[in-house]
Amino acid sequence: MTVSAIAETGASFDDRTTFDAIIIGSGIGGLVTATQLAAKGAKVLVLERYLIPGGSAGYFDRQGYRFDVGASMIFGFGKQGTTNLLTRALAAVGESIETVADAVQVQYHLPNNLDIKVHRDYEQFLQELATKFPQSASGIRKFYDECWKVFNCLNAMDLLSLEELGYLTRVFFQHPASCLGLVKYLPSNVGDIARKYIQDPEVLKFIDIECYIWSVVPADMTPTINAGMVFSDRHYGGINYPKGGVGQIAQKLVSGLEKAGGQIHYQSRVTKIVTEGGRAVGVELANGKTLRAKKIVSNATRWDTFEQLLPPAEMPSKERKWQERYQKSPAFLSLHLGVDARVLPEGTECHHVLLEEWTQMEQPEGTIFVSIPTLLDPSLAPEGHHIIHAFTPSWMSDWQGLSPTEYQAKKEERAGVLLDRLERIFPGLNAGLDFMEIGTPRTHRRFLGRADGSYGPIPRRKLPGLLNMPFNRTAVPGLYCVGDSTFPGQGLNAVAFSGFACAHRIAADLGM
Structure with missing residues (x-):
């Protein structure tokens, strides 16, 4: 049955069916998890509370206009390397999207008449900054060049689950220098790197807003690993807009999910994660129906997962500690x-x-x-x-x-x-x-x-890079989280990374 037919007929599933994985929510992180698992032969069901997939990467139509729900600055559609995660996610299920390249990532209109364009061409971008801040030109180049070191480490390896020992062992022996390079940067934040090379307070403020526009925190609180990806991939893979709108990404992933044998059910609001003996074994829907699976994946925020879908009084201590470190943006x-x-x-x-x-x-x-x-x-x-x-x-x-x-x-x-x-x-x-x-x-x-309509988690205080960011597994056996509440955080390419990692971890746990 097609997705549209399910949405129109409200088709139901046999209560006795046990899936390999049920994914709560069809944001990009959830859909990448689902498609990756389905491509490996897993029996997958996605449950979406709304009429269409995508979540923050969805769309809506009004009076001849097709609006993206979120921003249209899209990373991950490059054609080379390993950081082109949206391209790879679609290809895994036989899909692709035509995109339009953008020659400029963003134009800043800042205080003191500071107007700067971040050109796709790296040298052109550095030259524009050097023209604005000639006394800091050398330091600016050293800072952004160091971000490239982080990116090159990431771009040298397949980005899968950091929780799976077999993968870590394999990738270390294949790319020892890249792995050691990433370990070096894991505990650091962008501000730590920027101040090594730059003293001009206005340039440091510019670095702050370079981070803020995607992390919603300034450089001192933005992990260097994330910045290495963003500050470099915009010049490597580039910013590429999907023709037909951002909503096409989710639509194509759903099409690929179905072709791989997976299913999605719309207007299916999960109200409870069902546990037995402390283990997640299924979900309960708003209509009272219970569906079971070997693994449950929540693409909801961690606040929704552990305060709404599970009893707040039973929140694992690890989640309480996480909430002490992070707050809703x-x-x-x-x-x-x-x-x-x-x-x-x-x-x-x-x-x-x-x-x-x-x-x-x-x-x-x-x-x-x-x-x-x-x-x-x-x-x-x-x-x-x-x-x-x-x-x-x-x-x-x-x-x-x-x-x-x-x-x-x-x-x-x-x-x-x-x-x-x-x-x-x-x-x-x-x-x-x-x-x-x-x-x-x-x-x-x-x-x-x-x-609270939050964009995602932000640190309550300065933390050591990504070392406190949770991965996909949770303290509840059988329950995984995916999306912007997990490593590596917000942004479509970041949640795609989370989806790849989550699917890899689950597949290993299922013995696939």
Whole structure:
């Protein structure tokens, strides 16, 4: 039965069926886990609470516009090396996506009229920075070159489960230098590396926002391993937008899952992870049905997993310690805009970051992120129009306790403030509006099923790199976690890594 047929008919499964793995949620991490296992011959079922797959990498249609739920700055679609995890995940189940390369990762609009483009060409990017900061040119090159050392270590090996001794032993003997190189960087953060080479406080602030736009924390709290991947892969594999929108990634993974014999069931909200003798053995759905599996994988956040799907009072001590180290990041206030194409002058870049005051970078609504995917794929909007997705960090606490009237009024008031700020880089934006839909942390929680609408975990304090980030196995036997709450963290390529690792670990545990 096809995915569409399941969604339309509400097909059910025999309660006596036992799957090799049930995956809760069809975010990219969950789908990569499912497809990797299905490709190995496992009997896999994905349960998705919504109507379509993808989670934060989903989409929605409005009045001729196809909007991405999240950002459109996509890593992982390179054609060489091993860090092109989205390309590899699709290929494993016989799928591929046509992509459009972006010559510039992002254009920064920063305090003191600091305007910088991160060009795909590495030397061009360094030259632009050197022109802005000539006294720090040597240190800037040394810093980004060191990030390349991390990337080259990662790119030399298959990225699978760091919890599986056989894999670690094999990869160490195949790539001893790369493994030892990564061990060196595991306990370090970006700020530690940057200050080795750079003293100019404004350059260090630039490194902060280079980290913040994907880690939601400054350089001192961003693991060097992650930065090595992001700061280098944008020049190696590049930023590539999937034609048809980001939602195509999940759609293609689902197609591949089905071809490999796996199944997905929509409008199937899991309300409980079933345990017997302390071991996860199944899930209970909102309709009361129980489904069983040898392994259970949660693609929900760890807060949702251990505070909602399992009894909070029985939370393992390891999870309590993790929550002492990490907290929920903010969610986002999002503006999904349809605009007259004349608003955007020729040469406008696809991705922008706007910040007027350095002191506001981490504050709610301080930094504005902008994606304009129709500059890469015009088919997503009606002719003569573009999509602008503008979003900024926002906390759930600021949106609670409001009546429906107050909630709507606040949405419109905050949207007006953001639009006025965006006029700085897009003059005439207000006058050129054709469509606007506003999303808040409450929207993210409702449609994505994420605790407080959070983007993912961030450190409560400075931690030693990735050493405290949990892997896929949990303290509950038979239960695994995948996605941005696990190593290596947020971002589509990162959660794909998590999916590869989770599937590898489960396959080893199943003896496959």
